Amino acid sequence: MKRLKLIISSVLVAVLMATAFTGCGGSSDEKKTSNDSYTIKIAHSMAPEHSYNAAAQKFKEIIEEETDGRITVEVYANGQLGAERETIEAVQAGTLEMVVTGTSAMSGFVPEWQVFDMAYLFKDYDEFWTVMKSDIGEKYCHEYAEEKGFRGLGIGCMGTRNVHSVTNPVYDMEDIEGMKVRVMESNVHIKSFKAMGAAPVTMAFSELFTALEQGTVDAEEAVPSAAYTSKTYEICKYYSLTQHFWLPTCMFISEKFFQTLSPEDQALIEEAGDQAMEYQWEYHKQADEESLEIMKEAGTQVNEVKDKTPFVKAAHSVYEDILEDVPHGKETMEEMERMLGRDMYEV
Structure with a gap:
């Protein structure tokens, strides 16, 4: 049936x-x-x-x-x-x-958009x-x-994405080491999470809830409203404010x-x-x-990541590698440096 x-x-x-x-x-x-x-x-x-x-x-x-x-x-x-x-x-x-x-989804069709997928791009x-x-x-x-x-x-x-985990909260780099995190089918996301020590797993969003239930993945990365509307907060009990990806x-x-x-x-x-x-x-x-308040009331443990510097350093370490495959990427980084008055590669 x-x-x-x-x-x-x-x-x-x-x-x-x-x-x-x-x-x-x-x-x-x-x-x-x-x-x-x-x-x-x-x-x-x-x-x-x-x-x-x-x-x-x-x-x-x-x-x-x-x-x-x-x-x-x-x-x-x-x-x-x-x-x-x-x-x-x-x-x-x-x-x-x-x-x-x-x-992020559009970058598969308009590859120039990948520059905005890089972790910890904006302060x-x-x-x-x-x-x-x-x-x-x-x-x-x-x-x-x-x-x-x-x-x-x-x-x-869409704000910034955070690690939403079944297994454990993330306070520092050691906590994310080897964690199977579901990510989008994006080379930028995969390289970024690998640099931070995680084990990224690509899959369609429609498959995520079951994958979390069955332990195929340990965590997702999501904004609070997405975690709430998709009901993944019913499975993932740890929401860590890593704020790694900005989401145009x-x-x-x-x-x-x-x-x-x-x-x-x-x-x-x-x-x-x-x-x-x-x-x-x-x-x-x-x-x-x-959504974050509802998740807290439902028992979700929400924690700050007080020192993001190690995460930022790890993410920035793959910028040059990522930009080799992004059309106009280096040019855009230079434009942003002039506009924001800072080194976009700095921590």
């Missing part, structure tokens, strides 16, 4: 994906006017309570209100249209209009937003993304689809995307605070 349910579930997902993607690209080469009615589909991989969904719903609200329903927006949460990579591929191909995702939120709201952020959202078939509509933030997030539209729109609709969509991602960040900050 369990196997039958799994088969039926898989078939339903496949049908939903096929239905949703059908028609998205069918008229993708036809130029629309500012009077045309059409539907924009936005997908993401997170739960309905997540800030990705909040951003998508805000975009929907703005677009439908500003156009009096001429443009309708459909939001597909929780991987309804497939895994994160599948939806990004669909946007690139023009068979899905939009996706909300992190730049605080002031540095993070100074860079993201500058010409650097603009270049990454537009020039580099558009070359690969995407257009960034706005930059948000973006709302992307298919460049192929975008070029079919009237100039008026293009301007409206870009403005709505920017507003939606500003809302995402405000929503996320509150969600993280509330």
Whole structure:
């Protein structure tokens, strides 16, 4: 019976994906006017309570209100249209209009984004937003993304990731030694965790809960709101504030689809995307605070890492190696050094 349910579930997902993607690209080469009615589909991989969904719903609200329903927006949460990579591929191909995702996931398609995946890149939120709201952020959202078939509509933030463990808290480097930590399929993440002494394991987010239950991995790395909405806090009882990865997030539209729109609709969509991602960040900050309190009440042990210097040194030790494979990476590091007035390789 369990196997039958799994088969039926898989078939339903496949049908939903096929239905949703059908028609998205069918008229993708036809130029629309500012009077045309059409539907924009936005997908993401997170739960309905997540800030990705909040951003998508805000975009929907703005677009439908500003156009009096001429443009309708459909939001597909929780991987309804497939895994994160599948939806990004669909946007690139023009068979899905939009996706909300992190730049870590996007770096598999726009490799320039990998520079922002490096651990302990920024010292605080002031540095993070100074860079993201500058010409650097603009270049990454537009020039580099558009070359690969995407257009960034706005930059948000998912805060910083922390180690969320089943086995033990992390206070220092010794505590993470040999720990099997689930990471995304990113060479930057893998190299960073290996440098810090952990044993990174790549797997899809959809497989994580079971992997933690079965002991396939010892820990995940997540922001509080993601740990809460995914329910991994029910298994992982130690949340250590390592704050290792900064998490830019973006709302992307298919460049192929975008070029079919009237100039008026293009301007409206870009403005709505920017507003939606500003809302995402405000929503996320509150969600993280509330999630951490709920996790504490449920018995999660939360601890500070008082001296992050050894972690920072380890992470920075692989910067040069990582940047060898990142297009424009060294150039961007130099730009950030001039902008922030410091050595980006220093501890």
